[in-house]
Amino acid sequence: MSKQSEEEDRDLHERRKRVIGRLFLRASRAFEARAVERIHALGYEDYRPSDNLVLIHLDTRGNRVSELADRAGVTKQAISKIVHDLENRNLVAKEPDPDDGRAQIVKLTDRGLEMMMDAFEEVFALDDEFASILPDGDLEKIRQGLLTLLEKLDPGGF
């Protein structure tokens, strides 16, 4: 292998490492791993990242499965599974929808509400932690940039 190939490899690897999509992926994983860790450490050992897909969209009044699916941008089946799981862990409960005999309203239980509040406190704290790594105001600029980007690329996204 020639010295030149090695250099070319290094250059190409270096360019690839800077591709914005890859940086987004690494950053999102770094965030998620820490979030899960913190929430587990709080005593919610059964917390799972996919719980978020439901928890993040729940309103105080409760929501239908299909409503949650729309908001999350996944299928009803995916939400249905997660809800089932959350039910087994006593974090949400389903009650019949008075307005529609087919539908059911998914609502947080007391335990669910407690976990959700504690979990989001951790997540917001983690956001601050990320902000503190960068010079003052820089994360806020990144956040704003991402919001602009996503408005174009993924409008109405989850």
Added chain:
Amino acid sequence: MSKQSEEEDRDLHERRKRVIGRLFLRASRAFEARAVERIHALGYEDYRPSDNLVLIHLDTRGNRVSELADRAGVTKQAISKIVHDLENRNLVAKEPDPDDGRAQIVKLTDRGLEMMMDAFEEVFALDDEFASILPDGDLEKIRQGLLTLLEKLDPGGF
């Protein structure tokens, strides 16, 4: 449901949407979806995102499975499966390592090299496309911020 709860819900949803981890996740998915689309459109219908885990780390001289696993930050088994898949699609080939009878060297085939070059051209073009959405220089600042962040949070990461 009281007017007040609805407002509180809206505020909370709004705060959650701005959590940096979630923005990273959405942005990384938006990027990946477009990258895959573009590469497929190029005629490489069999391209899969996980291919990247191997392709991105391959040197001209070829690499061992375990070397790729180290670089990618996943298990040897995961790389082994992807390599097997790439082999079936005639994108890489394995040859025995002359220096170690246990090992094998994974190398791009001609078709693999061609695909990789074309694919990365698309990815770099996509990076430019993302940059063009934001005011001049802003994506570059985001990139730099992410590199700083990841150096702290995920040093030596993939």
Added chain:
DNA sequence: GCAAATTAGTCAACCAAGTTGACCGAACAC
């Protein structure tokens, strides 16, 4: 007012991208 089409939700089977664990054969330590 009632048949036809749509909607809410679930069940089951599958898929993608990993993981852990058991194992084989080659290489290394001494």
Added chain:
DNA sequence: GTGTTCGGTCAACTTGGTTGACTAATTTGC
């Protein structure tokens, strides 16, 4: 040489989804 470590694979499992088929309830059209 024998014991341990290393390179790689195979198999089974896990997570977070998907598509497809179905039931029961509701809405639409006439």
